Amino acid sequence: MGTSMFWAGQNKLFKETFGKIEGWLADQGYVGSIDINCIVNENGIYPLEFTPRFGYPTIALQEESIESSTGEFFYDLAHGNDPEVDVHNGYQIAVRVVLPPFPFDDEKTYDENSRNAAVVFETGSREGVHLEDAKNVDGQWRVAGDNGMPVVVTGKGDTMGAAREQAYDRIDEIVMPNMYYRDDIGERWIDGDGDRLQAWGYLGP
Template sequence: MRFLGIGDYNDLGAMYYGLARRGHEVRVCVANPAYRDVYGGMLDFTADWQAELGWLREAGEDGIALFESATQGQTQDALRREGFQVIGGSAFGDRLEADRAFGQQVLQGFGLRLAVTHGFTAYAPALDFLRRKGGRYVLKFNGADNPRTRNYIGELDDASDMLALLATYAAYPGTREQPDFVLMEFVQGVEAGVGAYFNGSEFLSPACLDFEHKRFFTGELGELTGEMGTIVSYRGSDKLFAASLAKMAPLLREGGYCGYINLNMIVNEEGLWPLEFTSRFGYPGFAICEALHEEAWDRIFRRMLRKDGLQVATRAGYAAGVVLTVPPFPYTHGYDELSKGAPLSFRPGMTAADHAALYYAEVERRGGHLVTSGSTGYVGVATGTGDTVGAARDAAYALARQVVLPNLRYRTDIGERVERSDLRRLAEWGWL
């Protein structure tokens, strides 16, 4: 088969590499120049993905375009109208992720509970609102390409911490364009996500249940990086999926969506409180999910496009993923001086199965050796599986300790909260 990967950062590099190693033809276009060395010496690259469309069309049903981001949905829709096979998302999916108020409005139409959300395109009215109302809110910037580190979860009931932050953003806007953000009422509970593959008409089963750990440091301290590690399972998601994401099928069908989609939620004794959509492959979510797959991506993609089956072969139990980074992650400033080009080594006894469970991100092969590349120090994710969360976590950390790299950092508590309380609370509330 032929695969054309299209994105800004080569986020699906590990997937492309796996497809190439299984004998498929893979070409990748990386739009951001700072990431064009990611998987250098390991994949074939093209500077212009549109120039490869003829090559892709020649493969017929065996030619697939893979889009990584939630910013090119209109392009994907246009390619589908021209007869190309595309997996990624759609214009409708882009809007679900980028426009938080729109996503919430859609979910409200299905009767889901919503945390009260207020949208703003300037700091002054947001500051005035907080002075009048007070309370705890979550700050989230709209747009799929906004840095997660600018988001903030308010901690003080009088909103003084959020007021101070927004006042700082207003006073020092830098070179950023007009702000576009929401203040969402803080809701206490278990944060969990459900995701599934949509083939343009229907969802494939089973859906995935995930528990992300978004802060940089152990103990839920530090920046909101997006994801420092996750626990996933393809078992136990049925009730949560049916009550939330499954309701989206008619709208996704109408919007021409084809790809993976995830809905993140807060779950408590009152019910489900949806937070946001991820209308694309999650990073490193796709790699952690793959650890539980019993069939390769090419077979899953072929089934989605041909619509000749609605099942994905998966293993029971759990997968844990631990994100490996080097300084200055989650930022880019100083990466060239601090960490770029650092060599990866491995402790004795590293097996072929261990290597297969390690999914690289910003690395390249130089002179026969793997070194760090890219722009942020996101080295990859170590995965492990097991019948329990604890067993999966232990396997992932055993693998992480096999990696030797100057200034390597990772959280040491991925999955502890899930095992200690999250699963129990979801069961008590009747969701598991």
């Protein structure tokens, strides 16, 4: 229901994962984003899942952090050019704001609690608000689809704490009946995960 990120160079974490297939991917002509979900500890890196696409909510998180034109970025990718991307030098978080029955499939619960529910923005700003399963009906945003995932909210900052503050302040300006979300995105980084990754040498050169 959310994730955090920052941009980094080709550190040990990269070299021990993507670095091992970088040449093969280039030979195959692959361009774009790839996610590798891993368990990492002092003993090693254990990949769990490999996703060769712009995933969700990762794409919203990347959009929050790219400070140059995202349109030009995708144009360059599609045409085989090497994109020049200016990115935020800090941290970003994305929080998925959901409705019942997420994460389950229950049509009756969805119909009773969430279908066509109003999505109300208390301010005119849409900074950091990424609509997913939502539609505009006569000027009113409403929940669409059938999975209860209408909105992702992002934030960024020089620290993970600042990114959290911005994202959750933005969520406070959104009103939907029965909405819920995780309030701990980025906390583990602050509570020591970042220091551990650094101490284990994964984030250095």
